[in-house]
Amino acid sequence: MVHGLLNQFEGRVAGANSTFRWDGEAWVGGDYNRLWLRSEGSLTRGRMSDGVQEFLYSRSVSTYFDIQGGVRVDLDSGPTRTWGAFGIQGLALYQFEVQATAYVSDRGRFAGRFQGSYDIPITNRLILQPQIELNLYSKADRLRGNGAGLSEIDTGLRLRYEFWRKFAPYIALTYGGALEQARRFAREQNESAGNLRLTFGVRSWF
Amino acid sequence: MNTRPRHGATLSRRHFVTGLGGLGLVACTKAEPDTRLSSLVEASAIPPVASSRHTLTIETRPWVIGSRESKGYTVNGSVPAPTLRWREGDDMMIEVINRLDTQTSIHWHGIRLPADMDGVPGVSFAGIPAKGSFTYRFPLRQSGTYWYHSHSGMQEAQGLFGAIVIDPRDAPTRPYDCARDYVMVLSDWSDVAPHDIISNLKQQDDYYNFRQRTVASLFHEARQNGLGNAIDNRLMWSRMRMSATDISDVSGVIYSYLINGHSPDANWTALFSPGEKIRLRVINASAMTLFDFRIPGLSFSIIAADGQDVEPVPVDEFRIAPAETYDLIVQPTEDRAWTIFVQAEDRTGYARGTLAPRKGMTGPIPPMDPRPVRSMIDMGMGRMEAQSPGMSGMSGMSGMSGMTSSHSAPSTHENRSSASSHLVVEDPGPPPRNVENQNVALDPVNRLAEPGDGLGNNGRRVLTYAMLRALSPAPDLRPPTREIVLHLTGNMMRYIWGFDAKKFSEADPIHLTLNERVRITLINDTMMEHPIHLHGFWSELENGQGDSRPNKHTIISQPGSRLSYLVTADTPGMWAFHCHLIYHMHLGMFRTVVVS
Numbered sequence: 008m009v010h011g012l013l014n015q016f017e018g019r020v021a022g023a024n025s026t027f028r029w030d031g032e033a034w035v036g037g038d039y040n041r042l043w044l045r046s047e048g049s050l051t052r053g054r055m056s057d058g059v060q061e062f063l064y065s066r067s068v069s070t071y072f073d074i075q076g077g078v079r080v081d082l083d084s085g086p087t088r089t090w091g092a093f094g095i096q097g098l099a100l101y102q103f104e105v106q107a108t109a110y111v112s113d114r115g116r117f118a119g120r121f122q123g124s125y126d127i128p129i130t131n132r133l134i135l136q137p138q139i140e141l142n143l144y145s146k147a148d149r150l151r152g153n154g155a156g157l158s159e160i161d162t163g164l165r166l167r168y169e170f171w172r173k174f175a176p177y178i179a180l181t182y183g184g185a186l187e188q189a190r191r192f193a194r195e196q197n198e199s200a201g202n203l204r205l206t207f208g209v210r211s212w213f
Numbered sequence: 214m215n216t217r218p219r220h221g222a223t224l225s226r227r228h229f230v231t232g233l234g235g236l237g238l239v240a241c242t243k244a245e246p247d248t249r250l251s252s253l254v255e256a257s258a259i260p261p262v263a264s265s266r267h268t269l270t271i272e273t274r275p276w277v278i279g280s281r282e283s284k285g286y287t288v289n290g291s292v293p294a295p296t297l298r299w300r301e302g303d304d305m306m307i308e309v310i311n312r313l314d315t316q317t318s319i320h321w322h323g324i325r326l327p328a329d330m331d332g333v334p335g336v337s338f339a340g341i342p343a344k345g346s347f348t349y350r351f352p353l354r355q356s357g358t359y360w361y362h363s364h365s366g367m368q369e370a371q372g373l374f375g376a377i378v379i380d381p382r383d384a385p386t387r388p389y390d391c392a393r394d395y396v397m398v399l400s401d402w403s404d405v406a407p408h409d410i411i412s413n414l415k416q417q418d419d420y421y422n423f424r425q426r427t428v429a430s431l432f433h434e435a436r437q438n439g440l441g442n443a444i445d446n447r448l449m450w451s452r453m454r455m456s457a458t459d460i461s462d463v464s465g466v467i468y469s470y471l472i473n474g475h476s477p478d479a480n481w482t483a484l485f486s487p488g489e490k491i492r493l494r495v496i497n498a499s500a501m502t503l504f505d506f507r508i509p510g511l512s513f514s515i516i517a518a519d520g521q522d523v524e525p526v527p528v529d530e531f532r533i534a535p536a537e538t539y540d541l542i543v544q545p546t547e548d549r550a551w552t553i554f555v556q557a558e559d560r561t562g563y564a565r566g567t568l569a570p571r572k573g574m575t576g577p578i579p580p581m582d583p584r585p586v587r588s589m590i591d592m593g594m595g596r597m598e599a600q601s602p603g604m605s606g607m608s609g610m611s612g613m614s615g616m617t618s619s620h621s622a623p624s625t626h627e628n629r630s631s632a633s634s635h636l637v638v639e640d641p642g643p644p645p646r647n648v649e650n651q652n653v654a655l656d657p658v659n660r661l662a663e664p665g666d667g668l669g670n671n672g673r674r675v676l677t678y679a680m681l682r683a684l685s686p687a688p689d690l691r692p693p694t695r696e697i698v699l700h701l702t703g704n705m706m707r708y709i710w711g712f713d714a715k716k717f718s719e720a721d722p723i724h725l726t727l728n729e730r731v732r733i734t735l736i737n738d739t740m741m742e743h744p745i746h747l748h749g750f751w752s753e754l755e756n757g758q759g760d761s762r763p764n765k766h767t768i769i770s771q772p773g774s775r776l777s778y779l780v781t782a783d784t785p786g787m788w789a790f791h792c793h794l795i796y797h798m799h800l801g802m803f804r805t806v807v808v809s
Contacts, residue, residue: 067648128427
């Protein structure tokens with residue numbers, strides 16, 4: 008069985024600085040063992056950033072949680088980095104979708120990522136979803152704009168309408184920004200350190 | 214008597230296509246020139262005479278309901294399959310010809326026969342290969358209403374099912390002298406293929422549920438129960454990562470509910486003259502749907518359950534799970550049309566037919582009842598609900614009925630005291646919470662005197678299992694020497710089902726000794742109903758009726774409940790034992806039972 012989910016497929020509107028962003032995953036396998044492919048990235052003025060691509064083996068370990076291990080490649084317009092990945096994903100108490108992954112790079116650096124989301128049904132088809140993603144790094148990587156410590160946040164409040172389960176256009180407010188040291192890097196490059204934007208997109212899966 | 218010495222296709226086809234369906238009483242001897250033209254209506258009619266020789270040819274053709282089309286599996290050109298009429302005492306010989314490109318099989322549901330004639334590929338035989346054939350031969354030692362269906366590749370979900378009516382060899386114990394006799398095969402039809410349905414449920418377990426609690430419905434609940442209670446209740450379900458509105462995995466969003474292959478608009482009609490007694494043989498051949506059957510304005514008597522005669526029970530309504538059958542007698546005296554109203558348990562749709570003195574008449578169609586809401590009883594915490602005032606926010610009428618009846622219900626273990634000295638109990642204890650199991654029923658209760666979630670306190674007399682009383686006493690009065698406790702388990706989120714927290718592929722067979730008398734106890738740790746079917750043997754439901762306990766082949770285990778039945782393992786071989794919700798069966802709630 009193969010399934011794919013395009014969770015974010017959206018345009019973040021900010022004039023010339025408008026960004027196209029995607030975040031999706033596909034998996035194949037059975038009840039216990041699965042292979043996952045994850046991809047996310049942003050395109051702004053022809054330049055791709057935040058390009059995190061992952062290939063993971065996943066194992067069901069409890070009622071609601073899977074552990075995952077594999078490779079992450081940061082592949083975009085910046086320099087390429089390769090990481091080993093180990094993480095957990097599942098459904099926490101009160102039905103929060105969570106994902107936490109730790110990474111170690113080929114240069115001995117560490118990174119961490121946390122993602123969480125929650126579905127609030129306004130009606131049976133109109134669903135409000137707060138979502139957050141946080142990235143941390145053990146050491147700064149100036150070329151990629153990553154600071155030591157808490158480096159990036161990407162969060163959004165998406166209101167989708169499920170015309171059908173597999174097709175749901177949404178309108179959202181999203182915020183993507185650099186934090187702490189990464190924020191200084193951005194300012195030095197004369198880039199904006201954070202953007203709150205009106206966003207339009209489609210969530211779909213097969 | 215056997216009027217057909219040969220079993221050529223033409224000869225036997227004649228039986229299936231004769232009869233003016235919807236008119237009931239039929240005597241047509243002309244062979245149909247082309248069975249493909251035979252309408253659905255005709256196929257469901259009970260043939261005028263019984264036959265012990267049949268040839269059943271299995272093919273496919275498009276099956277159109279309304280404006281939608283799906284693949285339909287046909288038997289002798291008909292979908293649903295034609296009604297077969299047999300006679301107790303005959304030696305049956307049925308050739309099944311497979312014209313498909315895939316394997317098929319026919320299982321004779323509820324018929325006691327040798328294991329290798331039971332028709333379950335991989336358990337009782339190898340299946341009927343593509344373009345191959347298989348001849349079933351077995352002696353018929355029972356009478357009543359049964360059905361047959363494929364046990365291969367979910368063909369059953371796409372129309373490969375039909376009714377069986379078996380005449381008693383001797384005069385019936387209770388001659389009811391019915392002027393009319395109709396088969397009503399209920400089914401759930403969809404243009405979404407079974408494998409796609411499974412794929413969708415695997416990705417999102419509530420894919421077909423558009424009746425969940427929302428922010429919008431919170432206001433309604435708050436008005437009923439107070440805002441605090443409504444919020445507390447939601448938090449409780451949310452904390453458990455479950456949904457109180459999880460009633461049916463597949464709903465009227467994609468299902469059309471049919472009677473003898475007819476949609477509600479097509480209005481299958483049974484004719485009668487006022488004052489006549491009508492026998493309706495109701496068979497639930499659906500893949501995933503429990504139905505609540507009633508004829509608004511008319512009461513009726515249940516006279517048989519799963520083909521076996523019971524003391525007539527006058528009721529207004531009954532729940533019927535996939536694979537169960539009920540025979541009822543109704544006697545309308547007025548010259549008017551009556552709607553046969555068959556709601557899906559989750560109230561997302563209904564099947565509808567009409568009892569009418571003349572064709573083309575219709576009765577009023579009532580509104581559907583409110584959809585059920587699961588309660589703490591369904592979670593297996595029955596008595597806790599009664600004690601905890603915080604749980605009173607549950608809006609479930611099911612919860613209320615559970616509170617009252619779980620304490621007054623008869624004991625399921627009426628034989629235990631007399632047999633305790635010899636009874637070996639094999640109880641695995643509560644199942645683990647793991648990848649394959651989400652919940653443990655901490656306090657499962659006896660729910661046999663409850664009609665089922667959504668049916669309590671509706672002002673109607675609704676059948677319960679506790680009311681069923683066999684006409685003839687149980688033939689085997691030996692007490693059981695062994696009790697096997699089985700937990701029905703599952704993980705809704707991953708959409709995995711099983712017994713004792715194991716799906717079929719991971720589980721060992723259940724071994725019974727030949728002629729052993731055994732008690733099977735089912736504890737339902739899930740929050741859904743499971744109609745459990747043991748092939749090859751009667752499941753004698755211990756429902757408080759002593760030696761008049763009813764023989765059943767399929768028993769609904771209500772959520773959060775515990776029930777027991779007795780089995781005499783008198784036929785050797787390998788048998789299937791499973792939930793008859795087809796996707797639960799397919800995804801693990803299945804065991805092999807070996808009798809040797």
